[in-house]
Amino acid sequence: MRATPPPAPRQRLTAVLTPLGWGTLAGSLALYAAGFALGYPEPVVLATGGLLALAAALAWTAPRPRLEVRREVTPLKVPRGDAAVAVLNVTNLGRRGLSGLRAQDRIGAAEHTVDLPRLPKGAVRTVSYPLPTDTRGEIPVGPLLLVRADPFGLTRRVRSYGSPVTLLVRPRTVALPVPPSGRAHHLEGPTSDNAPSGTVTFHTLREYVVGDDLRHVHWRSSARTGTLMVRQLIDASLPTTTVVLDTRDLTELAVDAAASVALAAATAGFPVRLVTGDGPVPDAKDPETVLDRLALVRADTGGVTEPMRLARGGGSLVLVTPDPAEAGRVAGVRRRFDRVICVYVGPGPVAVPGVTVLPIGSLDALPLAWGSR
Structure with missing residues (x-):
């Protein structure tokens, strides 16, 4: 089973300073102040170098990359312990190559980080990573963040793509015969055509298939869903x-x-x-x-x-x-x-x-x- 969530509106964040970038900025300002106060040129030179590095980092991450990003989780429902993976496809739609891309995907309470190789113009990169299935229950996957950082790690641009999805980890099972009930009739399973009178009851609604009795069509549900729905009946005399x-x-x-x-x-x-x-x-x-x-x-x-x-x-x-x-x-x-x-x-x-x-x-x-x- 493969699911591709519909693309959600992307959040665009401007390039921001990382903790290292803020430290570089604060250090440069302190060096400027010390250099002018003490009359030494060396601190001023170092401060200028720090500010130039920040300017170059901002210029690196400021351009808005044109990317098409899709993350698929397959399968969406899996027995405990079986394999489930997330497949990430990133396409560069821009006019120049991109580097320094990193994908951050939240999986449950943890965060999974994937460093993407350089993306030339028009290139597609596909990476996959396993999802944890050791614990039964619902595991939220996402939101997916794509981070582009400069080589010095001073600035970064973060954008979210797609919508979170939920991986459902089910119990493991083994094949067993039907539990015995002590009753011998109707062992072939439920039926609505040959059931004794008064034992047929409504079970659920399902889509119409060729050969279904049109008398069982549920017209109100069919009108609401736009799909022909029929009543599925069971023999209530069957052992439960x-x-x-x-x-x-x-x-x-x-x-x-x-x-x-x-x-x-x-x-x-x-x-x-x-x-x-x-x-x-x-x-x-x-x-x-x-x-x-x-x-x-x-x-x-x-x-x-x-x-x-x-x-x-x-x-x-x-x-x-x-x-x-x-x-x-x-x-x-x-x-x-x-x-x-x-x-x-x-x-x-x-x-x-x-x-x-x-x-x-x-x-x-x-x-x-x-x-x-």
């Missing part, structure tokens, strides 16, 4: 997978395991409910939104006992927790669900009567444990 993620002492292994389970059900077209210590996670209905929502989950102090008790019953309940006590409490709701599974990511063995407990120490161990349940 409820994934409960214990967010106290949250670990990345727990989030990855919950994402893998929820993704398996959503990819197969079965209804999914996500629940954390803060309660149900809204709009986690399809594979993309499941990963997007779990990318933003953070640790909290609330347990999942109450959210789990209030969760709608039926289908499978999968609890992901590092807490043995929380794993024991899931037995209290097992009668409301067709199947209860606890993915335990904590230390030591855990056994809960009536509950299938899958202890794992790494995400790679989840498929094997899942297949042996």
Whole structure:
């Protein structure tokens, strides 16, 4: 996935003195004062040299460079630990070559600096640099600043280009079969044509594709968006997978395991409910939104006992927790669900009567444990 943000209005700043430039100016004025006060010509000569250097530096950075600058982040959504890069393209549209260019891109709380080689007239320079993906969540990238400094580092001109973008680092996942629910019907996935009467319900809106029933067209949304939209219906009798993620002492292994389970059900077209210590996670209905929502989950102090008790019953309940006590409490709701599974990511063995407990120490161990349940 590649995204090129639309060019934003560029901020033009006049050439300004750097701290070294201000120091040179102050030193030159002090030398002038000392030279005239004491009657010595040497300080005056040194001060004149400093001021001439400042004048040359200002003349170097004062011309406004004509540049076309684009920074692309690809991909915009990436599993934790996978590669993501920023690609910077700079084109010199001016009549003369440019040197002393430096790009400064803010990535999260850090700043990444890239020194650009000399740009002859009409030349294009492309540089890329990796983006950090070790931490799950949103990572703002930008604004991008292009700095042109003189060879002495006395002055510089700074301009911003483009708009900031957001890199979304999602949980890692592994492939799993659909969680068992104890119900054998409708294993082929949701349908709206052959579903038993009264079990079909609205799921979401999507764009029309050839072959869709025109009776399902949502005309109000189609008029508002300018694109033909249809109602996507699901068979409400399909078993729902409820994934409960214990967010106290949250670990990345727990989030990855919950994402893998929820993704398996959503990819197969079965209804999914996500629940954390803060309660149900809204709009986690399809594979993309499941990963997007779990990318933003953070640790909290609330347990999942109450959210789990209030969760709608039926289908499978999968609890992901590092807490043995929380794993024991899931037995209290097992009668409301067709199947209860606890993915335990904590230390030591855990056994809960009536509950299938899958202890794992790494995400790679989840498929094997899942297949042996």
